[in-house]
Amino acid sequence: MAARTEQTDPPLSLDDIRAAARRIEGAVVRTPTMLSRTLSEATGAVVYVKFENLQFTAAYKERGALNKLLLMDEATRARGVIAASAGNHAQALAYHGARLGVPVTIVMPTGTPTIKVMQTEGHGAAVVLLGELFDEAYARALELAEARGLTFVHPFDDPEIIAGQGTVALEMLADAPEIETLVVPIGGGGLISGIATAAKALKPDIDLVGVQAELYPSMYCKTTGRHLPTAGDTIAEGIAVKEPGKLTAEIVAALVDEILLVPERDIETAVSLYLQIEKTVAEGAGAAGLAALLTHKERFAGRTVGLILTGGNIDTRLLATVLLRDLARSGRMARLRIQLQDRPGALFSVVKLFEKHRINIVEIYHQRIFTPLPAKDAFIDVECEARGAEHIERLIDDLHGEGFQVHPVEIH
Template sequence: MATAATTPTALPVSIADVRAAHMRIGDSIVRTPTLLSKTLSAMTGAKVYLKFENLQFTAAYKERGALNKLLQLDETARARGVIAASAGNHAQGLAYHGARLGIPVTIVMPKSTPTVKVSQTEGHGATVILTGERFDDAYAHALVVAKDRGLTFVHPFDDPAIIAGQGTVALEMLEDAPEIDTLAVPIGGGGLISGSAIVAKAQDRPIEVVGVQAELFPSMYNRINGTDLPIGGDTLAEGIAVKEPGAITSAIIREIVDDLVLVTERDLEKAVSLLLQIEKTVAEGAGAAGLAALLAHRERFAGRTVGVVLCGGNIDTRLLANVLLRDLARDGRLARLRIRLQDRPGALFHVARIFDEQQVNIIEVYHQRVFTTLPAKGLITDIECETRDKAHLERLVTALRAGGYEVTPVELA
């Protein structure tokens, strides 16, 4: 892999390509802010700048590369239209700018794609084809349709025009915060980090580029490091859950990216929650991956000035609520306590009195009389409650046990 002083040579995308892309697309995308986060800096031990790409119109950076590709099509290709396989941000970015430019857009998605993503893409004017059960099925079908109808296939990441467009993110970030010496960039297929690395290595000072992948989908990590870590699972970062990284992007990353790190699902959940609580901004799992890396690999980034790309904000609201509640539970501010009671009048009243004495708010109470391994006279009660912090919760548990109750906190995975 690269060293900080590496200068890119003989790569399929140059800094000139990225600068040309920025000139080409600049009037039609949002120049999103790059802002210093004092609180996250204090938490991580690094000086943290955030690039808010979740503020693009489609809430993701993907429209940069899509627009750069569309603007370079000749008139014949524009008239025939373009096609892509995507169930996420690439689909919406391509659909939005295609409609704006009068270019017909067809998007092929797996049948399992959530209805909201289908409707959002259609809402931008695209024609959606649902086929197959997996992304690979949709991808294969899109290539067939492209050939049959003479459409231009727009790859989500393995295309020089796409890479150059995505690189404009780093171009803006380093212009707005020239003191940045490290970039933490999420990796799915590798388009964003490839473009970002090309920009970083063209600067007149050393800038380190660190890629971040979800631990469940270490596809690029495996390819670059020669490892064989398992790939697959339900990840919060579905935007970077790519099983096969690009050939072009892999070559660029191998040449000029300095390091790759992995983050767990818990790291991603924590990062999403912190961004909402501290920065008041919504990031999807992939969008929060850079911050997750700073939290999980604190020693790797400590003392550095880090640019973190919040690459997208498209997260299901129900999933976001679940992430936030789980984070409150891990911090001890929400808890479920399983308490064994005797089945007699006043049993629950006496327990509730201890909650009152400890100034703990009861949210829900669940009685379990039938489906339990206790004797018939036994009773299990689960009480969900709200506390100030872990210390407050521990005081409550101590008080309940001192009152003679058998108490088991229900732990999160």
Template sequence: MNTLSKIESAMPLPVTVDDILAARVRISGAVVHTPTLVSQTLSEMFGCKVFLKFENLQFTAAYKERGALNRLLQLEKAAKEKGVIAASAGNHAQGLAYHGRRLGVPVTIVMPVTTPTVKVTQTQGHGATVVLHGEKFDDASTYARQLAKEHGLTFVHPFDEPDIMAGQGTVALEMLEDAPEIDTLIIPIGGGGLFSGMATAAKAMKPDIKVYGVQAELYPSMYSHIKGAKLACDGDTLAEGIAVKEPGELTRRFVERLADDVLLVSERHLEEAVSLLLQIEKTVVEGAGAAGLAALITHKDMFVDRNVGLVLTGGNIDTRLLANVLLRDLARSGRLARLRIILQDRPGALFHVARIFDQEAVNILELSHQRIFTNLPAKGLSLDVECETRDGDHLDRLIAALREAGYEVAPIEVA
């Protein structure tokens, strides 16, 4: 540990449970006290009692309202009149814009150009001025600070400010009051604001509680800091809300002291978690919001027999992206499949294949022939069949029946 790290480790953390309790009083009535409910099905699936905190039910569909409002309410009059500016991938922007309009505070938001359209339009719908700049959050953040200096605006950081962290910490107050049996929390980490606030509140209320952070494998910035690793932070993650290359200067201190561990999850498990929450809980959650469940999927054995609290941090996912996630999940489970079947190019060939699909009660959705761009003999062709089955076993039976009839069959796999 270097000298600076030793000094920081000896310093008191800049947010206490008293700050979080004060934030709750301050924002009470202006944000939703969202429910914390047991998921019977997920509990059975993972061998632990799973509690879900539905922060996707906030007005802007994300927990970020809490910190944004707590910060706005403590601005001085002159700063309120001038206005605030922030950089955000979306949810901080919407929370700041919504409550800024309520309080009469002008809001400017700088967003990466890659931000999902739904988040841009919703932020504009709340009355904010949106500026698109840069590919990543860090690019947008640098530009927002530049505009703040040029126009005399107050920069409101999405995670690395004590007032923001204190507001986010109210999530844990509600969870542990509504479900005091929770003994483990799994909290998504991007910059670390939510983790910092929640872990502070949780450890004050239940000192023996286990608190885990979770990050996407493509953006393991806090994980790398805690583990002393040098992992790349880049890629097109489903969890864009936690795609942060550099953890906060303040928040990393909270994670160092309060995290029992920081876990990583793959894109595939993030997709699976989004799909499971829609299928089982009938609730729409964005990639970052499903990160806690993805950690439960990835590290199932760690949480057996625990009472695990997960925060569904947000529900702002682009509908086209959601459709892709759901269809990919159906393909992985065998309920949707694309099979490549080699045929002889002669009359009746398609009929005989279709008859096997009919016998196996498999629904054909789409057909595609390929005669030209293939290395098959001139009298051969490949037939791609997109079909719908009941499950993986049903698909296996179909493939077996086709092969038994003498056809060469290859499933086209989903990544």
């Protein structure tokens, strides 16, 4: 459980969030909060989903960015704003900056995917690529802000940003007041800070649960005092934050009931479930809430849970990989390594068994040279599609019966 601390002077209030909601009304999408019967059946909870991937830039970040811009005076807007971001904050600020005539500069690490650079530039922002790591881009953005007289817009550790993000909770609890538990992804903590401030004021007994990727448990460590590694390649790059905000950490410690960690595998499964069940695209960070329901089923069983699908900006190639890996884990796709003698008809005898079991062959890789097998032997890797794991097992039994050595290539 997160350690709780008393706050004598809260940095923002429900009134601040309500004011933000009035300020941004009509300029951001009031996204739907919908009951998902299928996800409810899959998780054992009653699951409502708020589809923030339906924002114009496909993420909730527009709310905070727009609120921040609208609170600036004309002179500040005319000078321009700057931010360090490789993701949704950059696009949100660029888009609404262009709408309001505010010059926007975004500093991105040099390794930022080209598509994200192009999307940010497409919204009218000037992009500066600098540094291998986000910390270098962040430091450069602060330098440029001072040198050029620009206003730095922090992605999460700012009460005006937090107030904008908190409007998500106002809409959810208006649309589904029966929600007992809100499950919110945490990176720097801006979203959950806003949601917690609004939700606890409206419904003091509501259960607030934060979610972080196991590889990046920064807020979890901050609030529990534990020391865990914070690094690695996560599919949830939107919440891969090494150091949470000072302000957000205070709010989380005061208002959030628990922070849960989720493994990469369950985040991948959640991305796949959103596409298969809800026919909608979720980025890794956007699916983290659903991943928590998969990882910690007993924690949410029987409860009415609200999830925020925070964004849908995922690279299409990565999405394809995630979906194929999920097919493999479920047994609907498999790779079988089969040893056979390198002689005419050997491959045909294997293919006949696939045809017999009505299992579709997708690819065959035939290896004669780079193998420890005798020179007269070879192996083939067969990628195939089946109805499920039991279907594959029947084929493997038949292959063994015909004298073939078969080794499924596992995915973890």
